[in-house]
Amino acid sequence: METIESKVLLRQLKKAKIKNYSDINEENFSKIIHMVEDTYNEMDEIVYRLERSLQVSTKELQDLNENLEKRIKKEVYKNREKDKKFIEQSRSAALGEMIGNIAHQWRQPLSAISSTSSSMVMQSQLGLVSPNELHKGYEKILEYTNFLTQTIEDFRQFFKKDKEIHTFNINEYLNKTLNIISSSYKNNSIELINNCSSEEIVSKGYPNEITQVFLNILNNARDVLIEKNIDNKLVIIDFLVNDDEFIISFTDNGGGIPTNIIDKIFDPYFTTKHQSQGTGIGLYMCKQIIEKHSRGYITALNKEFVYNNEKFMGACFNICLPRENY
Helix, strand or coil: CCCHHHHHHHHHHHHCCCCCHHHCCHHHHHHHHHHHHHHHHHHHHHHHHHHHHHHHHHHHHHHHHHHHHHHHHHHHHHHHHHHHHHHHHHHHHHHHHHHHHHHHHHHHHHHHHHHHHHHHHHHHHHCCCCHHHHHHHHHHHHHHHHHHHHHHHHHHHHHCCCCCCEEEEHHHHHHHHHHHHHHHHHHCCCEEEECCCCCCCEEEECHHHHHHHHHHHHHHHHHHHHHCCCCCCEEEEEEEECCCEEEEEEEECCCCCCCCCCCCCCCCCCCCCCCCCCCCCHHHHHHHHHHHHCCCEEEEEEEEEEECCEEEEEEEEEEEEECCCC
16 A cells, blocks of 8 residues: 555656656655655645644634624523513503403492492482392492402403413403403493303413403404494404314404505504504514414404304404313
8 A cells, every 4th residue: 555655755756757766876866855855844834734724714613603602692682681571561551451441340330339329328318218228239339349359350360470381271261351351342332242162172371371362352353443433343252173273263343454464463563553552562472472382373364254144354363272181
């Protein structure tokens, strides 16, 4: 096997026009030795340059990796801060919605308490109230105050942060959401049709976050119907149950979402409302909750439907969640 040294020697022999080793004499042998030494010196220089180049490249690569790692950490930090900001703004917006819903829920029972107590006082002053009627009046007031207490408890539970993933009945939390928003819908003459069955549909996730998604979509539908002054305002909730998943659909008759913005409605800070009415993060947070926290997905489309033999057009939000088996 030829070594590097023998190859170098043969190359120098060719340069010296020596075909065979027998042609080497003392004179040209000395020349060959000098030529080989020069070649080795050139090779050493080349090796040295390659090593230096490799060292420089390695250093540059290390610097690049360090800078890249720092940039990644910086971007991750910025994204986390941005997410925190989104969450804080979402909570503030949700709190404003909640205060409005509490006002709707409390208005009727507070009015009833005021009317009942005023009537009892007036009848008592005129001597027209019997002990039995007085007792009934007290029972009504107690019933209304219990309703107010339960309303506060529902809202308190609604804002309680889920710390752990739970297995929960989706129907139970949907009904809680409908109880929260029912007075607001009634006061604005919106008919809410719930076509969901009473069957227990079990999912796994953060149930209070899911109710926030339901409430956000229902609030948006209410606002659109009021803004557009729709006659016969409708919001319909449907359930589609499969073996491993279920879809909850919220459909209104508000005319639908304009085609030029329908692909943007889940983007952060995108809103069609006035700045005083919306932050543009409600649907963005809904998407984050459903896709990142609940292993599902949410879509929006425009849909034609028929109700009571009348054709309508509106927006339809579909929430798909995985179904858990016992």
